[in-house]
Amino acid sequence: MAKLRYAEALNTALREEMTRDPSVFLFGEDIGTYGGVFKVSKGLMEEFGEIRVRDTPISEQALTAMAVTAAMTGTRPVLEIMYADFLPLSLDALINQASIYEYIWKEQVQMPFVLRTQGGGGAGAGAQHSKALDALVAHIPGLQVVAPVTPSDARGLLKAAIRDPRPVIFLEHKLLYNTRGEVDLEDEGLIEIGKARTVTEGTDVSIFATSKMVIEAEKAATLLAADGISAEVIDLRSLRPLDAAAIQLSVAKTNHAVVVNEGWKFCGYAAEISATIMELCFDDLDAPVARVTLPDMPVPYSQPLEDAVLPNAEKIAAAARATLG
Amino acid sequence: MKNSPSLDDQVEMYRKMILVRRLEEAFGALSKEGKTRGPIHRCDGQEAVGVAATAMLGADDYLTSTHRGHAHYVGKGVDLHGIAAEILGRSTGLCGGRAGHMLVADVEKGMIGGNAIVGAGIPAATGMALSNQVLGNDRVAMTIFGDGASQTGIWHESLNMAALWKLPVVYVLEHNEYGLTVHSSRQGPTEDLSTRAAAYGIPTAIVDGNDAIAVYRAVAEMVDRARRGEGPGFVECKTYRWEGFSTSDMGGYQDPETIAEWKKRDPIEIARAALSGHIEDAKLDVVRTQAEEEVQAAMARALADPLPEFEECAYTRPYSEVL
Numbered sequence: 001m002a003k004l005r006y007a008e009a010l011n012t013a014l015r016e017e018m019t020r021d022p023s024v025f026l027f028g029e030d031i032g033t034y035g036g037v038f039k040v041s042k043g044l045m046e047e048f049g050e051i052r053v054r055d056t057p058i059s060e061q062a063l064t065a066m067a068v069t070a071a072m073t074g075t076r077p078v079l080e081i082m083y084a085d086f087l088p089l090s091l092d093a094l095i096n097q098a099s100i101y102e103y104i105w106k107e108q109v110q111m112p113f114v115l116r117t118q119g120g121g122g123a124g125a126g127a128q129h130s131k132a133l134d135a136l137v138a139h140i141p142g143l144q145v146v147a148p149v150t151p152s153d154a155r156g157l158l159k160a161a162i163r164d165p166r167p168v169i170f171l172e173h174k175l176l177y178n179t180r181g182e183v184d185l186e187d188e189g190l191i192e193i194g195k196a197r198t199v200t201e202g203t204d205v206s207i208f209a210t211s212k213m214v215i216e217a218e219k220a221a222t223l224l225a226a227d228g229i230s231a232e233v234i235d236l237r238s239l240r241p242l243d244a245a246a247i248q249l250s251v252a253k254t255n256h257a258v259v260v261n262e263g264w265k266f267c268g269y270a271a272e273i274s275a276t277i278m279e280l281c282f283d284d285l286d287a288p289v290a291r292v293t294l295p296d297m298p299v300p301y302s303q304p305l306e307d308a309v310l311p312n313a314e315k316i317a318a319a320a321r322a323t324l325g
Numbered sequence: 326m327k328n329s330p331s332l333d334d335q336v337e338m339y340r341k342m343i344l345v346r347r348l349e350e351a352f353g354a355l356s357k358e359g360k361t362r363g364p365i366h367r368c369d370g371q372e373a374v375g376v377a378a379t380a381m382l383g384a385d386d387y388l389t390s391t392h393r394g395h396a397h398y399v400g401k402g403v404d405l406h407g408i409a410a411e412i413l414g415r416s417t418g419l420c421g422g423r424a425g426h427m428l429v430a431d432v433e434k435g436m437i438g439g440n441a442i443v444g445a446g447i448p449a450a451t452g453m454a455l456s457n458q459v460l461g462n463d464r465v466a467m468t469i470f471g472d473g474a475s476q477t478g479i480w481h482e483s484l485n486m487a488a489l490w491k492l493p494v495v496y497v498l499e500h501n502e503y504g505l506t507v508h509s510s511r512q513g514p515t516e517d518l519s520t521r522a523a524a525y526g527i528p529t530a531i532v533d534g535n536d537a538i539a540v541y542r543a544v545a546e547m548v549d550r551a552r553r554g555e556g557p558g559f560v561e562c563k564t565y566r567w568e569g570f571s572t573s574d575m576g577g578y579q580d581p582e583t584i585a586e587w588k589k590r591d592p593i594e595i596a597r598a599a600l601s602g603h604i605e606d607a608k609l610d611v612v613r614t615q616a617e618e619e620v621q622a623a624m625a626r627a628l629a630d631p632l633p634e635f636e637e638c639a640y641t642r643p644y645s646e647v648l
Contacts, residue, residue, distance in 0.1 A: 025459045051459055057489070062482035065445060066452030072437060073387060073456040096442045097449070101430070103638065106420045108432040 002185050007177040009151035010040045010116075012185065013158035014078065018048050021076060024162055027054040027063065028080030028116075037082055038118065038177045064090035064115065068098045068167075071113035076162055084119030084133045084171065091136070098167045099142040110165045114158070118172035120212055120262050121310050125174070127298035130306070132262035134210060135269040137169045138240045144193055145239040147171040147211040151181035153237060156191030164193060171239070173212040196243035198250075202232035205256040205320045208247060208273055210236050213260040213292075219313035224320055231320060239269065244280060247273070251281040258290045258319045260311055265293040290319040328545035330380060330538060332603055338380055338537045339596045339609070340616045342372040344405060345396045346593060347620040349568075352412060352426075356572040362414055364571035365426055366393040370535070373592035374499040374562045375469060376400040377540035381548055387435050387453040387466040389446035391499075392427040394439040397469050401436040403429065405619060409627040416633035423633075443504075444477030446470055447496070451483040454494035454557075465551045467544075469497045473504025475518045484557070488525040491556035495547045496522065498559070499534065501566040506578050522559035534562030535592040538599055564592075 004012065018024045026041055032055035035042035045053035056063055060081055067079040081090060094115075101109050121130035138145045144166060148154040154172070161168035183189070199214060200221050209217040214235040221231040232250050236243065251257050257277050261270040270291040277289050292311045300306055330338065349367040356365055368375065375396025379388060382401065390397040398408050403419065411418030412426040419431050430438025437453075440446040450468035457464045474480060475498060487494050498518055502509050515521060519529040528550070530543040540562050547558025565587040569576050600609060 023460065027455075054490075057482070057485060059482035059486065062448040062451065062479045062486065065448035065479065066455055066483075066486075069389075069437075069449040069452035070456035070459070073453045075456040075459050077456075092442060092445065093448075097440075097445060100428075101438075104420060104424045104428055105430040105432070105438060106423055108420075108430060109437065 001182045003180050004151045004183045005177065006151045006154050006179050006181070007038055007040050009155040009183050010158055010172070011042055011044070012183070013155040014041060014044060015047070017159055017162045018044065018052065023074060024076045024078065025052040025054070026078045026080070027056050029056055029058055029082050031055060031080050036080065038174070040116070041080070060086050060089035061092065064093035065097060067113040067115065068093050068111055071111040071167070072101070072109045076112045078114045078116060078162060081115060081117040083129050084117045085128050085131050087117060087133050087136055090115065094137065094143060095140055099140050102142065102166070111167050112165050114161045114168045114170050116170045116172065118174050120173040120175065121299045121306055122175050124301060124303060124306065126301045130299040132211065132294070134171060134239055134261060134263050135267065135272070138269055138272070143167050143169055144241065145169045145171065146193055146237060147239055148237060149176065149211060149214040149235055151179070152183045152189065153191055153197065155183055156189040157193065157237070159188070160190045160193055168193065171211060175212055194238045194241040194243060196246035197235040197237050198246070199233040199235050200231070202230040202254065204230045204254055205258060205324060206232045206234060206250040206254045207258045207260060207316060207320065208234050208236055209260040210239060210269065211262065213262055213311055216311060216313045217260055217316055220316035220320065223313060223317040227321070229320065229324065236273070242276065244276060247277060248280050251277060252284050255284055255286040256323045257285065258292060258316060258323060260292045260316055262294055262311060264296050265291060266296050268293055287323045287325065290323045292316050292319045328542045328549070330541045332600070334380055334541070335538065335596065335600055336604065336612060338376050338541070339593065339600060340612050341376045341399050342537070342593045342596060343613055343616040344620055345372045345376065345399050347617055348395055348405070348409065351620060351624050353568070353572065361412070361572070363425060364573045365412065366571045367568040368393050368396050370567035370587060370592065371499060371501055371564045372396045373537040373540055373596065374497065374534045374564055377537035378467065378469060378497045378544045378560070378562070380541055381545045382435070382465065382467060384433065384435050385464050387437060387450060387464065389437065389450040389453070389466070389468045390439045391446055391470055391474065392439065392441040392443070393471070394427070394429065398429050398436060398439070402434045403431045403436050406623040406626055407431065409623045410630050413627050414632060415627055415630040417627070417630040421633050444470065444474040444479050447474060448479045448483045450494050451487050451492060454487065454492035455490070457493050458490065463552055465493045465495060465548050467495045467497060467548070469499055471504065472498065472500045472502065472509045472518060473512065475521070476504065476512050484522055484525045484527060487557040488527050491554065493551040493554065494557045495544060495551055496557060496559040497544060498561040499564060500561055501564050503566050503570070503579070505570055506574070517561060519559050519561035527557050527559045529559045529561065531561045531563065534564030535590050535595055537592060537596045
């Protein structure tokens with residue numbers, strides 16, 4: 001076992017896949033000479049050359065469209081979009097191009113590209129560099145969306161995403177890059193897209209969380225344990241396809257559900273999970289599903305303001321207590 | 326002259342232009358009878374661009390198109406009945422009726438594909454060229470687009486990157502003077518839009534878009550350069566849209582005298598005139614008649630073909646295990 005930082009685990013995955021498959025290539029802003037603003041592609045341009053690791057101009061709209069068609073024609077591009085807040089620039093390529101072609105063209109093409117990006121707040125980056133726009137991409141049929149939390153999952157899911165025949169939106173979080181965790185480099189470590197991860201087992205309330213919110217949910221579980229409440233924390237990990245079976249199993253056990261997502265509440269990712277629980281687990285529920293999200297507002301800059309709006313362990317614990325009555 | 330089409334190439338272009346014209350006319354008539362679905366964007370008068378620009382490409386080369394792509398489809402060698410059946414929403418269409426007339430794709434022919442988001446075919450072809458460069462093959466990607474698409478931001482982003490990285494892509498501007506219902510002079514201050522490509526250091530040419538031979542020569546030179554790894558080229562083909570934006574266009578904004586002037590310069594007649602003196606009229610008449618019969622047969626067969634039945638697939642299941 002090696003202890004790796006999240007960014008190092010991603011770097012390892014990219015290196016492993018580029019070594020294994022010469023059709024894998026990376027492109028994006030700052031990823032080459034500089035090694036990426038979060039150093040995820042550090043050293044890869046030196047190792048694989050400028051054709052396969054390419055610094056680009058600031059042209060997200062065309063870059064995303066190019067990833068789609070490069071993937072259609074024999075390569076496996078991994079495009080880095082520096083901030084999830086820039087995803088609106090990518091949306092035509094995702095919604096009107098990547099989403100439609102396999103179906104519309106009657107399975108004549110597949111598009112094995114990965115769009116890596118990172119979102120979320122807590123770093124004082126302000127309203128245009130702090131959002132979790134998970135719902136924006138998870139809304140789109142034809143796309144798969146994953147959001148690993150641990151370094152081991154980061155490596156395993158990125159390798160799986162690169163090998164997958166269909167588009168994968170790979171959501172990272174700016175505050176995860178320096179977190180450390182065990183990674184078994186002896187093992188291929190592939191993680192199947194579409195499977196949730198049980199972080200802590202519990203019997204009183206299920207907390208379904210995504211990305212960095214999983215860490216907050218773990219802290220909330222510790223707070224709740226002090227009150228004698230047994231919380232089960234599930235890392236959804238694969239936002240689409242969703243592991244509905246894991247959700248059903250957990251709610252059948254606890255009869256209470258809290259959904260935590262760092263995105264907006266209205267029409268947000270937590271709303272989808274909440275509706276799914278209502279559809280699939282209605283008879284198991286003893287209380288309405290609770291949501292803990294960013295309020296429907298911009299992420300402010302100054303620390304006390306940002307702290308006030310971001311979901312955290314205390315808010316999650318409070319929601320869990322409320323749902324238990 | 327270097328890069329000139331052979332007489333056989335010229336006859337083939339003449340034949341394909343007739344296929345496209347008769348196809349457009351057939352769909353125009355069907356539309357008036359209420360027998361088509363959705364808008365159809367005809368390219369009458371512009372056939373020389375799509376047919377001649379693609380004439381020197383192989384099936385391994387990629388082409389992306391627009392919402393007005395029938396000449397591009399036929400030029401790239403896509404089966405006429407497959408096109409007609411797709412436009413009619415038949416199960417025998419190239420995409421089983423899922424795509425419709427604006428989104429036809431035939432991967433085996435390198436036609437991938439029509440695109441009804443104006444400008445989107447431009448980064449699409451640029452991405453294919455990027456793929457070619459990464460794989461180190463000698464395929465060329467081409468995109469044909471209009472003056473309307475030339476006003477989009479992705480036009481500039483794409484041309485910049487293609488020039489920067491010397492990507493094997495050829496940009497063919499089918500300048501028909503109209504983006505939607507608005508004349509190009511009221512969409513931008515630049516009369517020759519290729520001057521913008523030149524600003525990125527891309528070699529450019531401006532040709533008479535109604536002259537198939539001129540289009541062929543200019544594009545073939547750019548295709549050769551791209552294939553040799555010398556980077557992108559840009560050919561601006563000046564032509565004119567005879568019909569409206571689409572079959573749902575009520576018109577009233579194009580000057581009838583201008584249309585009449587352009588109709589005197591019918592690309593099919595220009596191609597025919599270039600062949601006369603080299604090939605007997607009687608032989609060319611046979612080519613024309615056979616092309617007309619091919620369209621009639623394709624349309625009749627497509628009209629008799631069955632409509633598709635909806636099938637469950639990965640995209641139709643909520644909470645699908647696949648997607």
